[in-house]
Amino acid sequence: MKYKLYHGSSHYLSLEATHEYIDSIKNKKSGIEVLTVSADTLEPQTILDILTSQNLFVTERIIFIKRLYRNKKKDELIPLVTSILESTTSKDIIVIWEDQKIKANTKYYKFFNKDKQVEGFDDLNKRTFFTWLREELKRQNMKMEAIATKEIAERTNYDPERCANELKKIKLLLDDKEIKKEDIEKLVTNTLEKDIWGLIDSINQGDTQSSTKILEKLLSQAVDVNYIISMIARNLRLVTLTKHLEDKGKTSSEIASILKMAPWMIHPLIRSSRDYTQKKITYLYTKLSNLDFQIKKGLIEPKLGITLLASVF
8 A cells, every 4th residue: 555645834835745646646547536535524433444445446546635633533543544554455545635744753754754755845935935936837837037036926925825826817818928027016916025014114103094004905805813913013022122132232233133134124123113112012012912812712803903903003
């Protein structure tokens, strides 16, 4: 019995790789049956029965098992599953996909890794995103000028799933034409990365009217409120650290080095930090933590909460 595990913090990339692997098998073995199993919601015995059952009409199947590690009885289930995978002589191909990163020190991970049958896909950073984007353009047989790749990366917030969807749309509209920056500006909605920083800049400048307008735009695009809160909290943390370091007599270049940020990003933080007293910082941290608590407890509607929060900065 052949088997393989796909996992990682990037659900999209790991699932895409899983489907590519399954498709590659289907292309080589015409007519092979694919059986999909949502293992997170099934009883262990049902999953075991599927793995050990025989189909009278086909000698080989692809059994695609999703989210086995999320099964409530995984501690008893996984050893039984790996035992079947290791001992059964069936010609079935077992492909397991987890919507999370499996720790390397677990027996589950080690079972697949001992035969090098595990593939991990973590979230991309800005550098690895461009590597992925070049490969995706090649895979879709698309040509894009360098400045356009930077533009689409920013407009899709370095999100591979969002970017891949935009590429499919662009390909339909432009055929085999080389994609230029002007095409991206025309066809791809300006989204998260620029808007989040625009929100933070307007908050730091005390421009309530501008921050409210940008926030409304973000919410209309269904941006996760928790992400917006985390970015505001990160900005407040950077402002606090910058104020502390400047009070200690550190230069802007020293602050940039300590905070591991580009020098051009430090000067706006320094200007903002000078408008934040310790009392104001404490007040805003309290507001942020209270809002986070209220949202998680269901005491306030998230969109209303973040709108009210933006008005107090």
